[in-house]
Amino acid sequence: MAANETTAAAMxxxxxxxxxxxxxxxxxxxxSRHRYRWAEALPWLACxxxxxxxxxxxxxxSQVLVMVLxxxxxxxxxxxxxxxxxxxxxxxxxxxxxxxxxxxxxxxTEPVSxxxxxxxxxxxxxxITGWFLLRYxxxxxxxxxxxxxxxMQEAGNLRSDLSGGYxxxxxxxxxxxxxxxxxxxxxxxxxxxxxxxxxxxxxxxRRIVYSPFGQALTGIRENVRRMHAIGSPVHWRLVTxxxxxAGIAGIAGALFTQTNAYVTLTVFDFENSAKVMVxxxxxxxxxxxxxxxxxxVYMVLEDYFSKLSPTFWQFGxxxxxxxxxxxxRRGVLGLFEQAGAYFGKDKNLDKNLDKNKGxxx
Amino acid sequence: xxxFAIIAVSILFDGLAYAMFxxxxxxxxxxxxxxxxxxxxxxxxxAMAGGYIVVSLTxxxxxxxxxxxxxAAVVVGAVSVIFERGLYRRxxxxxxxxxxxxxxxxxxxxxxTATYLYGPIPKxxxxxxxxxxxISLGFRAFPTYRAFLIVLGIVxxxxxxxxxxxxxxxxxxxxxxxxxxxxxxxxxxxxxxxxLTFALGSGLAxxxxxxAIQLFGLSPSFAVLYLVLFLIVVAVGGLxxxxxxxxxxxxxxxxDTGGKYLYAEAGGFFIYAITVIxxxxxxxxxxxxx
Numbered sequence: 001m002a003a004n005e006t007t008a009a010a011m012x013x014x015x016x017x018x019x020x021x022x023x024x025x026x027x028x029x030x031x032s033r034h035r036y037r038w039a040e041a042l043p044w045l046a047c048x049x050x051x052x053x054x055x056x057x058x059x060x061x062s063q064v065l066v067m068v069l070x071x072x073x074x075x076x077x078x079x080x081x082x083x084x085x086x087x088x089x090x091x092x093x094x095x096x097x098x099x100x101x102x103x104x105x106x107x108x109t110e111p112v113s114x115x116x117x118x119x120x121x122x123x124x125x126x127x128i129t130g131w132f133l134l135r136y137x138x139x140x141x142x143x144x145x146x147x148x149x150x151x152m153q154e155a156g157n158l159r160s161d162l163s164g165g166y167x168x169x170x171x172x173x174x175x176x177x178x179x180x181x182x183x184x185x186x187x188x189x190x191x192x193x194x195x196x197x198x199x200x201x202x203x204x205x206r207r208i209v210y211s212p213f214g215q216a217l218t219g220i221r222e223n224v225r226r227m228h229a230i231g232s233p234v235h236w237r238l239v240t241x242x243x244x245x246a247g248i249a250g251i252a253g254a255l256f257t258q259t260n261a262y263v264t265l266t267v268f269d270f271e272n273s274a275k276v277m278v279x280x281x282x283x284x285x286x287x288x289x290x291x292x293x294x295x296x297v298y299m300v301l302e303d304y305f306s307k308l309s310p311t312f313w314q315f316g317x318x319x320x321x322x323x324x325x326x327x328x329r330r331g332v333l334g335l336f337e338q339a340g341a342y343f344g345k346d347k348n349l350d351k352n353l354d355k356n357k358g359x360x361x
Numbered sequence: 362x363x364x365f366a367i368i369a370v371s372i373l374f375d376g377l378a379y380a381m382f383x384x385x386x387x388x389x390x391x392x393x394x395x396x397x398x399x400x401x402x403x404x405x406x407x408a409m410a411g412g413y414i415v416v417s418l419t420x421x422x423x424x425x426x427x428x429x430x431x432x433a434a435v436v437v438g439a440v441s442v443i444f445e446r447g448l449y450r451r452x453x454x455x456x457x458x459x460x461x462x463x464x465x466x467x468x469x470x471x472x473x474t475a476t477y478l479y480g481p482i483p484k485x486x487x488x489x490x491x492x493x494x495x496i497s498l499g500f501r502a503f504p505t506y507r508a509f510l511i512v513l514g515i516v517x518x519x520x521x522x523x524x525x526x527x528x529x530x531x532x533x534x535x536x537x538x539x540x541x542x543x544x545x546x547x548x549x550x551x552x553x554x555x556x557l558t559f560a561l562g563s564g565l566a567x568x569x570x571x572x573a574i575q576l577f578g579l580s581p582s583f584a585v586l587y588l589v590l591f592l593i594v595v596a597v598g599g600l601x602x603x604x605x606x607x608x609x610x611x612x613x614x615x616x617d618t619g620g621k622y623l624y625a626e627a628g629g630f631f632i633y634a635i636t637v638i639x640x641x642x643x644x645x646x647x648x649x650x651x
Binding site: 084140146148151274312317318321324325 | 394398400451452455456457459461463467469471472473476585592593596600626633634636640644645
């Protein structure tokens with residue numbers, strides 16, 4: 001069919017052929033967009049390299065992977081659908097407590113099925129709250145999401161006989177992974193476990209993002225009125241992605257509980273919601289790998305500087321945020337892309353999110 | 362007097378004092394959000410700055426409590442103009458998210474600075490003798506300080522109401538909140554107006570921060586801890602509405618106090634539940650424009 005069009009183009013005026021060529025390029029771009037690029041292997045190779053290079057820091061490493069997963073779930077709703085939430089920790093906490101309570105009160109200590117349970121419970125919570133909340137925007141939505149997370153924390157505190165309150169549920173014991181791999185002191189098993197879970201979830205998130213559904217989400221983010229006008233079921237699209245993101249945040253929470261073997265009510269903290277958002281913003285929203293870079297950079301910096309001086313670290317992260325908003329609105333990855341475009345190497349991760357569409361060839 | 366009546370009066374009295382603090386601190390946030398739609402999460406940091414200035418003035422320089430409050434309000438109001446002109450102005454047309462990030466970054470920096478200068482331990486402030494002790498009403502003694510807070514709140518509300526409803530500049534602010542472009546096209550300098558209200562709002566927040574020390578103690582986490590309450594008052598009351606902010610402050614203040622008297626284990630559960638219910642029914646708050 002493309003061949004037909006090119007022959008037709010040869011017979012029409014130069015202006016038409018230009019338009020057809022542009023359309024072909026657009027089609028080509030849409031078809032090739034989801035293909036894997038070599039650069040995408042880099043973060044995964046880095047994760048594997050860490051396993052061999054820092055064998056004594058793998059407990060910390062699995063914490064980073066958990067936060068990457070959490071940030072990835074936020075990227076789905078914030079980066080792609082443009083939902084600004086201050087209460088994403090609610091679902092992280094629900095996942096964490098699903099596994100924690102299961103192990104502490106019901107003897108459900110099998111880890112992998114625990115992840116599934118966390119996914120299901122957090123998804124249900126995401127569906128219910130999302131169905132109510134996602135018809136609002138702006139400040140109202142910010143306050144509603146924030147209030148939802150704090151209400152869950154207060155509810156947990158009210159039933160501290162179950163949740164353990166702010167002392168939490170310490171010393172949880174989980175079955176060996178797949179009945180075979182036991183947990184070691186240095187966190188080797190945990191690291192590999194978290195990495196595999198992250199890879200599996202990442203595969204699905206990537207599929208979602210490049211599907212027509214993902215395109216619709218981007219459309220809602222960019223111009224919600226136009227999406228309404230072309231008949232897109234905006235509310236259901238948002239509820240769907242919110243439910244999925246809640247489920248993934250639940251998996252991240254469950255991994256958090258399993259790799260730490262404890263959980264406290266601080267998982268619901270506003271700080272937890274704010275932290276994951278900061279990570280994602282620093283890395284770059286709406287580009288999948290922003291979650292990797294942001295979470296890793298943030299956690300490593302935090303680990304280093306907060307030992308030096310927590311006050312200094314807090315000041316630094318505030319300053320970073322201010323600078324990011326003023327000078328690097330699209331995160332570190334956005335800066336890389338700008339630098340890449342500047343030096344004429346325009347083959348970076350995800351060009352379709354480039355805001356300055358006029359510069360594209 | 363029967364027991365439940367005493368409890369009810371106590372809840373009303375303490376709730377009213379609390380509501381006055383909430384109103385004084387939040388009203389500036391409500392008006393600036395209504396005028397520019399700017400989500401200012403650093404508002405709590407201005408309140409905290411006011412509190413620490415009061416601590417420094419009273420403890421280190423020996424200035425009285427009441428003059429310290431006034432100085433703190435003026436200083437913070439003036440400094441806030443620098444932030445508004447230098448930083449906030451660039452982001453009026455930006456998305457909610459960018460405004461949230463910038464101002465939360467500023468709040469983090471403020472908390473870190475306060476921790477560096479004053480340490481993480483809560484500070485208290487020496488009260489003059491006329492604010493210490495209790496006022497007895499026969500069946501129960503009420504703390505003088507809270508009575509003072511209520512009186513001060515009523516005075517401020519009256520002044521603000523007069524300025525907002527009866528003066529020329531108040532009419533301009535209301536016009537700009539209602540329809541900014543129309544206000545600009547009839548020659549109102551909305552930019553200047555905004556800078557003025559921003560300074561006034563930040564000054565009032567600093568006053569609220571100074572008043573809060575005696576109620577809750579003052580630690581660096583104040584900037585974020587109470588920010589959530591201010592935002593709730595603003596969202597529930599409706600952006601840019603004096604009446605709404607007052608009503609929301611009263612509702613939140615009394616219900617939170619009542620919850621703590623009657624069912625302390627629930628903590629802040631009630632106010633969040635109220636917030637969610639109100640916002641689900643009226644997304645723009647009590648007196649907000651839909």
